[in-house]
Amino acid sequence: MSLPNGPKTPPLLLLLRWIADPLSILQAGAQQYGDCFMLDFGRYAPFVFFSHPEAIEQVFALGYEEVQVGSSNSILRPTLGDHSLLLLDGDRHQRQRQLLMPSFHGERMRAYGALIQQVTEQEIQTWTADQVFTLRPAMQRISLQVIIEAIFGVQDSDRAQALQQRTADLLHLTTSPLGFASAFFPILQRDLGRWSPGGKFLYLKQQVDELIYAEIRDGRSHLDPNRSDVLSLMMAAVDEQGQGMTDVELRDELMTLLLAGHETTATALSWALYWIYQNPALVQQLRDELAQPSEGDRLSLMRLPLLNAVCMETLRIYPVAFIAGPRFSQQPTSIMGRTFPANTLLTPCIYLAHRRPELYPDPETFRPERFLDRQFSAFEFLPFGGGNRRCIGSAFALFEMKQVLATILSHCDLAIAEPQPVRPVRRGVTIAPKTGIRARLMTSQNKGTYISTPMPNTVPSKLTE
Numbered sequence: 001m002s003l004p005n006g007p008k009t010p011p012l013l014l015l016l017r018w019i020a021d022p023l024s025i026l027q028a029g030a031q032q033y034g035d036c037f038m039l040d041f042g043r044y045a046p047f048v049f050f051s052h053p054e055a056i057e058q059v060f061a062l063g064y065e066e067v068q069v070g071s072s073n074s075i076l077r078p079t080l081g082d083h084s085l086l087l088l089d090g091d092r093h094q095r096q097r098q099l100l101m102p103s104f105h106g107e108r109m110r111a112y113g114a115l116i117q118q119v120t121e122q123e124i125q126t127w128t129a130d131q132v133f134t135l136r137p138a139m140q141r142i143s144l145q146v147i148i149e150a151i152f153g154v155q156d157s158d159r160a161q162a163l164q165q166r167t168a169d170l171l172h173l174t175t176s177p178l179g180f181a182s183a184f185f186p187i188l189q190r191d192l193g194r195w196s197p198g199g200k201f202l203y204l205k206q207q208v209d210e211l212i213y214a215e216i217r218d219g220r221s222h223l224d225p226n227r228s229d230v231l232s233l234m235m236a237a238v239d240e241q242g243q244g245m246t247d248v249e250l251r252d253e254l255m256t257l258l259l260a261g262h263e264t265t266a267t268a269l270s271w272a273l274y275w276i277y278q279n280p281a282l283v284q285q286l287r288d289e290l291a292q293p294s295e296g297d298r299l300s301l302m303r304l305p306l307l308n309a310v311c312m313e314t315l316r317i318y319p320v321a322f323i324a325g326p327r328f329s330q331q332p333t334s335i336m337g338r339t340f341p342a343n344t345l346l347t348p349c350i351y352l353a354h355r356r357p358e359l360y361p362d363p364e365t366f367r368p369e370r371f372l373d374r375q376f377s378a379f380e381f382l383p384f385g386g387g388n389r390r391c392i393g394s395a396f397a398l399f400e401m402k403q404v405l406a407t408i409l410s411h412c413d414l415a416i417a418e419p420q421p422v423r424p425v426r427r428g429v430t431i432a433p434k435t436g437i438r439a440r441l442m443t444s445q446n447k448g449t450y451i452s453t454p455m456p457n458t459v460p461s462k463l464t465e
């Protein structure tokens with residue numbers, strides 16, 4: 001029983017580098033130590049990273065008795081609360097998942113197609129021709145409005161607007177470099193007045209909480225069996241003892257869905273537009289494909305092979321979640337014939353798994369065809385993690401991505417207004433484009449003239465060195 005090798009960097013320095021630039025550490029670790037290596041940040045259990053599909057399959061297969069995930073997500077506790085799905089384990093975790101999953105799949109999910117299209121069109125109308133704007137905040141406005149309506153239904157539109165604004169502010173704070181660093185350094189979490197990071201966080205969280213609790217109060221006072229939004233569903237649910245969820249439980253779950261359910265999709269959409277609009281031939285091919293299905297047929301949109309391949313390749317090359325939730329081993333655990341001690345954070349590394357050259361030749365190049373040419377297993381391609389913690393919003397996210405991309409492609413010519421290739425950087429627990437990706441809405445006169453030299457469809461060299 002032993003731990004694998006890893007860099008000998010002093011733990012605090014390694015932690016600071018992990019906070020500032022996690023992808024470089026992962027890449028260097030894989031180059032030096034191969035498929036499995038350790039990062040020891042001192043104050044936590046050691047992290048062991050896996051990128052081999054067989055190892056990932058075995059980690060995903062571990063059950064509640066063998067590993068816990070809730071406890072290793074504890075940096076999310078101050079924002080999400082104790083009852084968040086992301087922080088639960090065992091029976092409670094399983095029950096909550098079963099309750100929430102249906103809302104983001106099948107018929108319920110498809111009912112949001114018209115809403116997504118409408119919200120996207122409204123956003124497009126705010127873009128001014130010939131002016132440079134930033135894609136990521138634009139995509140976030142779309143995905144936040146969509147998730148708010150999916151969760152709460154449309155009740156009080158003033159409140160929905162306030163919730164949208166406050167949630168964006170809270171997220172901006174918690175994903176900023178200082179905000180994220182404060183999760184590791186309790187001193188930064190102290191409330192030293194409204195302008196200190198800790199004070200500002202508590203203030204914004206309280207504002208979001210008040211709006212969520214107001215929705216819960218309204219929902220409880222007008223229980224309507226015909227409503228199918230997520231809040232109504234959660235309020236109607238009872239456990240074996242006939243107990244429903246408390247207000248605090250409801251709040252934590254709603255906050256989880258609100259945050260997990262839009263930030264990731266907004267980032268994925270921004271990258272997708274970045275890759276698509278750099279390649280005029282791809283824009284044309286996608287438009288030709290979109291011209292095929294009958295008007296308004298949202299289901300067939302889901303089946304378009306090239307649109308699907310573009311979404312997959314976007315999620316491969318820069319997976320928004322660069323690691324799956326670390327699995328905290330409760331006992332010695334064997335993975336690919338090697339036994340790791342208890343209290344180890346067994347972590348499938350999505351970013352490295354997606355860069356294995358034997359699976360993805362020329363992995364640093366955006367090449368959607370690879371998803372047309374072959375199928376990848378759930379352990380070779382895993383943007384949504386896996387096992388009993390697999391993302392509950394994966395189908396919803398893909399559905400939303402395709403709706404939004406189809407709507408933008410059919411209305412807009414964009415030029416990516418970035419002089420250099422854009423790098424991914426840490427944004428909280430995810431990675432996102434460093435600049436947010438600037439783009440320009442083209443009018444017919446200046447179509448295609450903004451970028452003087454076409455950019456390569458490969459990742460910036462800093463990440464491949």
Ligand code: HEM
Binds near residue numbers: 323384391396
């Ligand atoms: C492109 C968009 C998205 C990506 C890349 C993504 C990725 C992930 C990943 C990697 C995990 C961890 C899985 C694991 O540890 O094995 C996860 C968990 C989760 N995601 Fe997503 N997600 C996305 C969109 C969404 C959406 C739209 C929702 C809600 C509607 C959502 C809700 C959740 C929740 C609640 C969990 C925790 C599941 C659990 O612990 O059981 N995600 N997601």
